Amino acid sequence: MKPAIFPLGDSAINITFGNVIDDSIHQQVMHLYNSLIDLNLDGVVDIIPAYASLTVVYSVVQIKQLTSNTCYDYMQQKIATAFLLTAEKRLHESRHISIPVCYHVSLAGDLVMLSIRKQISIDEIIRIHTATMYRVYMIGFLPGFAYMGKVEEKIACDRKAGPTGVPAGSVGIAGNQTGIYPLDSPGGWNIIGRTPLRIFDADRNEPCLLQAGDQVSFHPLSLAEFETYQAI
Amino acid sequence: MSAVVLKAGLLDTLQDGGRYGHQHLGINPCGVMDSLSANVANILAGNHAMAVVLEVHFPAASLQFTTPRLIALSGADFGATINGEAIPGNTAIIVNGGAVLKFTASVQGARCYIAIRGGWSAEEWLGSGSTNLKVKKGGYHGRSLQNGDEIKNRTTEKQMKIPMVVGSKGYVALPISANTSPLYTQRNFRCIAASEYDWLDAESRQRLVDSSFTINNRSDRMGYQLSGSSLVVENKEQLLSSAVTKGTIQCLPSGQLIVLMADHQTTGGYPRIANVISADLPSLAQMKPGSLLNLRLVDVQTAEDIFFEQQYLLEQIRVAVLKKFKQQNLL
Numbered sequence: 119m120k121p122a123i124f125p126l127g128d129s130a131i132n133i134t135f136g137n138v139i140d141d142s143i144h145q146q147v148m149h150l151y152n153s154l155i156d157l158n159l160d161g162v163v164d165i166i167p168a169y170a171s172l173t174v175v176y177s178v179v180q181i182k183q184l185t186s187n188t189c190y191d192y193m194q195q196k197i198a199t200a201f202l203l204t205a206e207k208r209l210h211e212s213r214h215i216s217i218p219v220c221y222h223v224s225l226a227g228d229l230v231m232l233s234i235r236k237q238i239s240i241d242e243i244i245r246i247h248t249a250t251m252y253r254v255y256m257i258g259f260l261p262g263f264a265y266m267g268k269v270e271e272k273i274a275c276d277r278k279a280g281p282t283g284v285p286a287g288s289v290g291i292a293g294n295q296t297g298i299y300p301l302d303s304p305g306g307w308n309i310i311g312r313t314p315l316r317i318f319d320a321d322r323n324e325p326c327l328l329q330a331g332d333q334v335s336f337h338p339l340s341l342a343e344f345e346t347y348q349a350i
Numbered sequence: 351m352s353a354v355v356l357k358a359g360l361l362d363t364l365q366d367g368g369r370y371g372h373q374h375l376g377i378n379p380c381g382v383m384d385s386l387s388a389n390v391a392n393i394l395a396g397n398h399a400m401a402v403v404l405e406v407h408f409p410a411a412s413l414q415f416t417t418p419r420l421i422a423l424s425g426a427d428f429g430a431t432i433n434g435e436a437i438p439g440n441t442a443i444i445v446n447g448g449a450v451l452k453f454t455a456s457v458q459g460a461r462c463y464i465a466i467r468g469g470w471s472a473e474e475w476l477g478s479g480s481t482n483l484k485v486k487k488g489g490y491h492g493r494s495l496q497n498g499d500e501i502k503n504r505t506t507e508k509q510m511k512i513p514m515v516v517g518s519k520g521y522v523a524l525p526i527s528a529n530t531s532p533l534y535t536q537r538n539f540r541c542i543a544a545s546e547y548d549w550l551d552a553e554s555r556q557r558l559v560d561s562s563f564t565i566n567n568r569s570d571r572m573g574y575q576l577s578g579s580s581l582v583v584e585n586k587e588q589l590l591s592s593a594v595t596k597g598t599i600q601c602l603p604s605g606q607l608i609v610l611m612a613d614h615q616t617t618g619g620y621p622r623i624a625n626v627i628s629a630d631l632p633s634l635a636q637m638k639p640g641s642l643l644n645l646r647l648v649d650v651q652t653a654e655d656i657f658f659e660q661q662y663l664l665e666q667i668r669v670a671v672l673k674k675f676k677q678q679n680l681l
Contacts, residue, residue, distance in 0.1 A: 124545040127625030128653035130595045132545050137590055151374075164373040166593035168617060173593030175373065178628070178657060190650040257376040258591055258617030261485055265591065300376075301484070320475065320487045326375040 121146075123194060129178055131193045134171040139267055139294075143170045144255055146204070148331045153203035159196055160184060167330045168256040169265070214333040217298070219248075219289050220344035221311040227282075228308040232275055232291070243310065244338055246273050252296060254332040262300035262318035262326035266334055269294045277306040287312045289336070300326070314339070314347035351416050352466060355499040356450065359410040361571070364470050364489035364501075365612075367400035369478035373593070373616045380480040380488070383461050383571060383612045383635035386533050386664065387425030391465035393668045394422030394442045394528060396675055401469030402479040402489075404501070408456035411495055413464075417447045418512045419503065420467035420680070424530065426459025426636060432521045442526040442675075444512060449520040459636040467512065468505025483571075483613070526674040528667045533660060535633045539626055540648045540656070541599060545592075546621035549585040550601070557581060558623065559645055563607065567639045571613040574634070576643075580605030583621055594618040597626035597634075599645075611635065627653040629660045 126132045133150065135143045151167045154174065161180035166173045174193060181189040221244045223229055233240050252266040259265075269291055277292040281304040284290070288299045290307025299305055300318030313336075317327050328334065339347065355362075365388070368381025382388040382405055389399040404411075408428050415421075423430055423439045430437050431452050437443060439462075445451070453462070472479030472489050481489025490499060515522045550558065563578035581601055594600070598610045600620035609626060610618075612635075626634060627648065637643065648656075 122545070125542050125625070125650045126544055126593070126595055126622065127542055127597050128628050128650055128657060130593070130625075132593065134545060134592070137587055139590065163370040166373045166616060168592040169590040171590075171592040173595070175370070175593075175595060178654060179661070182654075182658065188651050188654050190654070256591065256617065257374060258593075259376065259615055261375060261377045263376050318485075320485050325377070325476075329375060 123197065125190055126173060128190070130173055130175045131190065131197065132171060132173045133197060136170045139169050139255065141253060144253065147172050149204040150197075150200055151330070153200040154197075156203065157196065157200055168258070212331045212333050214335070215328065216335050216337055217313050217315060218339045218343075218347065219311040219313050219336045220339040220341055221247075222341040222344070224341070225288075225312040225344070226310050228278070228290075229310045232273065232308055232310060235275065236273060238272060243273050246270050247296070247310065248336045248338055250335070252334045254328050254330050254334060256330050257326065257328065260300055260303055260318075262328065263297060264317075264328040264332070264334070265295055265297055267295045269296050275308050278308060279306075281306045284309060285312070287314065287317065289313060312344070314344050351500045352419055352503045353413045353415050353501050355495045355497055355501070356412040356414050358494070358496045358499075359453070360407045362404060362406045362411040362495040363481040363483070364402050364472040365405045365480045366402045366472070366478055368612070369476050369480050369482070369488065372476055376616050377476065377485075378482070378614060378616050379596075379612070380482050381478070381612050382463065384425050384463070384632040386530065386632040386660070387461070387463045387636075388465070389664060390440060390528050390530050390667060391422045391424035391463040392469070393671050394424070394440065394526065395420055395465035395467045396442075396680065397465060397467065397469050399668070401465065402472040404464040404470055406453070406462050406464065407460065408453065410453040410462060412450060412452045415445045415447060415449045415451070418515070419445050420512050421445055422465050424463050424465070426462040427457040428462050429454035429457055430462070433519060435519060437521065438523055438527065440528045440530055442524040442671075443521055444515050444524065445521045446515050456638075460638045461635060466503045468503040471502040471504045524678060524680075526671055526678065528671060530667075532663055533632070534636070535630055537642065538644050538646050539630045539634055540646045540653065541597070541624040541626045542650055542653055543647055544598065544622040544625050546585070546589065546601075547623050549583050549621045550623060551582045551584040554581040559647055562642045562644050565637055565639050565641050565643065569639050571611055573611050573614060574609045574637075576607040576609065578606070581607065581623070585621075589619055589621055591617045591619040592622075594622065595625065597628070597631050598622050599624045599626065609634065627656060629653070629656040
């Protein structure tokens with residue numbers, strides 16, 4: 119599909135490849151993202167990949183010094199250049215990150231409900247959730263919050279009607295996506311476990327553990343292992 | 351130390367131009383709501399345009415300065431006084447140690463900016479001193495100021511060259527000021543149609559520009575919710591989350607609009623109808639809940655032209671102020 123290009127105000131440009139969660143579309147987003155990173159354009163302040171779109175935020179003050187056209191036209195041209203680079207199929211290797219999760223019901227407020235609603239045992243939910251290699255489609259909502267998919271239909275579940283308080287590290291399911299709350303936050307995802315890893319730590323050199331394009335898998339921890347992990 | 355917070359206000363945070371370069375990680379930029387006022391306050395304090403300023407809402411913090419300082423206020427008129435005497439906004443002011451700055455009334459605007467020579471000293475996080483309230487980083491311990499907090503400026507005493515003020519008032523307003531009114535607009539906010547503009551039905555597209563909207567009480571640094579004629583999204587698809595930015599106008603499932611402001615999240619899943627142009631965002635940041643506004647669609651070229659005209663006016667202010675500082679031998 120030919121991407122649609124729109125201005126998002128006068129300081130950002132949005133490239134949309136469609137409106138479906140699809141690995142090949144997301145691959146295109148990530149190719150364009152990586153090409154733009156490689157181009158290292160002056161005046162670009164942020165490049166934000168999402169499920170099926172990419173947004174480039176730029177400084178008009180800086181871009182204006184580089185062009186006599188509008189800054190928007192200039193950015194459009196640069197994005198066209200990045201597309202040409204993308205055509206060369208420049209592959210950036212994606213990282214694989216394995217995340218320990220404790221699925222004990224004391225840390226998983228919605229696990230029993232999910233088991234009842236989906237007519238599937240808790241052990242089977244854990245087996246299915248840990249059997250899949252997920253793709254991080256995007257980071258958003260909160261610092262470091264990774265939207266991952268796809269969750270197998272057998273354990274997919276619509277988000278809850280209203281938000282409740284969710285502790286940091288909580289692993290949730292919403293539709294066929296899975297995600298981890300990086301901070302204590304109100305949230306509506308169905309919580310099925312918790313990781314002792316710090317998904318977001320403002321004082322770390324790289325505050326966010328995950329980024330778009332990462333491959334993520336989960337492995338189960340017992341409650342005792344979880345507590346030992348947390349103590350470290 | 352430069353100042354002590356005698357009484358904290360509603361929301362007093364240290365902010366700069368924002369924390370960019372991390373939005374792909376969900377880390378939102380924050381930064382000043384009204385960049386023009388912040389720029390002007392800094393210019394009048396002899397700083398670079400985006401030095402760290404104190405952004406206050408009404409009721410605003412009362413501050414006591416501990417040493418002579420050059421300060422300037424810009425943005426909202428909150429009836430500022432020093433030692434009980436009204437002081438002008440958009441003016442360079444020298445305060446003595448012991449001088450007390452208080453705000454007495456919400457006269458006009460929503461946010462006032464207090465700049466100090468050298469810039470306020472803020473904790474930097476990822477290259478910016480802006481306060482991120484959600485992550486609790488940057489600014490002053492990542493939070494709004496509280497009673498008894500001691501805030502400093504960045505420059506050393508030697509660099510300051512601030513003479514003590516003679517007399518009992520404890521301050522002097524210098525003959526260095528700026529007229530910021532040409533930088534602001536009142537009622538009509540210009541925007542550019544965004545990716546999902548076409549998702550509205552034809553009638554709603556007309557209502558978007560024909561009807562007035564009221565900024566309601568659920569409005570803060572994250573976003574302004576607008577009350578007014580309900581809009582209809584014709585396209586019933588569920589939009590996949592995608593990036594949003596300052597000024598993005600989203601249409602909520604209720605048909606009401608929200609305009610994202612400085613503390614916006616990096617992504618959102620509501621249709622993006624339009625985006626307020628950069629030049630009009632500072633004016634919007636000064637609109638209080640209850641104010642009426644109208645939206646006007648312009649193209650990108652027009653938005654850029656308006657922005658650069660505004661930058662030119664700002665540059666004129668900067669050059670004029672700099673000249674006066676030199677005449678006063680204060681730089």
